[in-house]
Amino acid sequence: MQHTLARPAKPGWLRELIAVWGFAQRNYFLTKRYFWWDFVWLVYSIGNALSIGFIGVAAQQGAGSGKDFTTFLLIGTLIWSYLSMIFDILSETVSWERWEGTIEYTFMSPASRATHLLGTSLYAVVYGIVRMVVMLGIISLFFDLHLSNANYLAALVVLIICSFSLVGFGMVTAVMPLLSPEKGQQVTMIFGAALLLVSGIYYPISVLPGWMQVLAKVSPVYYALEGIRDAMLDGKGVMSLWTDIWPLLIMGVIFPPLGIWIFRQGERFAKKTGRLKRSG
Amino acid sequence: MSNHATVTVSDTQDAINLTHVVKRFKKKRHEYSTALNSVSLQLRRGEVFGILGPNGSGKSTLVRVISTLIIPDGGDVRVFGLDVVQNPREVQRHINRVSVEASFFKKLSSMENLIYGAKLYGVTDRESKPMIKAILSDIGFDYKRVNEPMEHLSRGMQQKIALARALLTSPMLMLLDEPTTGLDPRSKKDVQRLVRKIHDEHDSSILLCTHDMDEAEELCDRIGIMVNGNIIALDTPQALKERYQQDGQLPSLEDAFMAATGQSMEEIETAELQRQENEKEKAGVS
DSSP states (O other): OOOOOOOOOOOHHHHHHHHHHHHHHHHHHHHHHTHHHHHHHHHHHHHHHHHHHHHHHHHHTTTTTTSOHHHHHHHHHHHHHHHHHHHHHHHTHHHHHHHHTOHHHHHTSSSOHHHHHHHHHHHHHHHHHHHHHHHHHHHHHHSOOOOTTOOHHHHHHHHHHHHHHHHHHHHHHHTHHHHOTTTHHHHHHHHHHHHHHHTTSSSOGGGSOHHHHHHHTTOHHHHHHHHHHHHHHHOOOTGGGHHHHHHHHHHHHHHHHHHHHHHHHHHHHHHHHTTTTOOO | OOOGGGOOOOTTSOSEEEEEEEEEEEEETTEEEEEEEEEEEEEOTTOEEEEEOOTTSSHHHHHHHHTTSSOOSEEEEEETTEETTTOHHHHHHHEEEEOSSOOOOTTSBHHHHHHHHHHTTTOOHHHHHHHHHHHHHHTTOOGGGTTSBGGGSOHHHHHHHHHHHHHHTOOSEEEEESTTTTOOHHHHHHHHHHHHHHHHHHOOEEEEEESOHHHHHHHOSEEEEEETTEEEEEEOHHHHHHHTOBTTBOOOHHHHHHHHHSSOHHHHHHHHHHHHHHHHHHHHHO
């Protein structure tokens, strides 16, 4: 059976118009096919837009309780770049190795999963601190930062304590690509967006709705920012920052073992269902 | 150097002992495909055991189960007497695997990949670097290229580095999953020569999965023919050929394979591809 497409002569402009529709329809098909990816981007974009909106509210309210707002914002940016990098490196542990094709080699080696994740975290912390110091140096050339009272040591102590809980958070998100090779990595971005939104990185959490302020209290990033801002802007010492440090210590003790335990459960699930190798 | 001091394996145990191993994968709700269907076999210490089968026969699943990457649904899997599900880390210390794709960080050099691989098995730089030099010279790798990114090396070279990486950890059991598939004839010969050398000089037990008849016949002490998740024949290459001889004529291994399975390797692979296509079509329609 031979199928032929009868093609009546069409003017050039109509053929072009049909092609325009073809391109638009193709992208609609792709959006449908990658619905979850688009959904995650939507959530991420909403999170970013809300963050900018809350920055505006904070500016109107004279954020930083009289502190210099530019310095307040830049401290938030620097700390977020450090903490999000730890989070990203850990959360990409599985998807990156899957992409390289080394995941099976790593997972069949006798190195324990705790060793694997802690080794990855160690690099992330050291690299993140070096990177943040470089950023601070360059940024200070552009802005007149009010850091004459800064207690750098106290800020560093808070940052390091916070890193432990962030490492635990990162381990939990790292398990997502094991549970779902197709959508797992995207889901980790939602975690990042949520932390960014509720933790008071660019504004004090007092500008957030009440329910978001409750969420902020379980985010280690919130306590880290509060402590580091107090140390950098007001020169507070470690003892004066105790109200921010003790929740971080508790989270630092709970989150890493919890993260490793959850990751192990994810690994077992992936090994039972044959998802370790699969890339999509 | 692996932690042979902490080996808890018995000298009398087989390298691999599989008893009625079953693995099924869920495809859709209430629909499963059987990758391993009650597979039983023993690989003796020091033996080179070949699994000969077409693509999709379950060879790679079998290797993944033995190497602790897939948890079986049923049966018993033991490596040197250790249960791979109960004692995965003990088992991992004594095995290494080379698969059809050389799994490396492609932007890193051979040296960087090798020292990283060795560290996962507790081997320090100080211990690994002289070993790397010796092993690479042994396999005929031009040491001047040791700092070049892996992606600059040919597939044959990458596969040799994969074998070198496995050797660095002194495994008692090597799992080779189609290590020569896709290589040019010369690289294929080089890798086969290396496998023989590893067996002769390093006293490793070797499980070699392949769909290359000549390779299986040349390298293996015994061969198991695997089709659709079942081992349907298992013996020495000579005995397999004798089993299927007709009119006093000893058939080739390929003829023996056809007699055992009723089809040639290519026919089985084509049928498997067709089956997968039909399933995809069916899934698309429904």
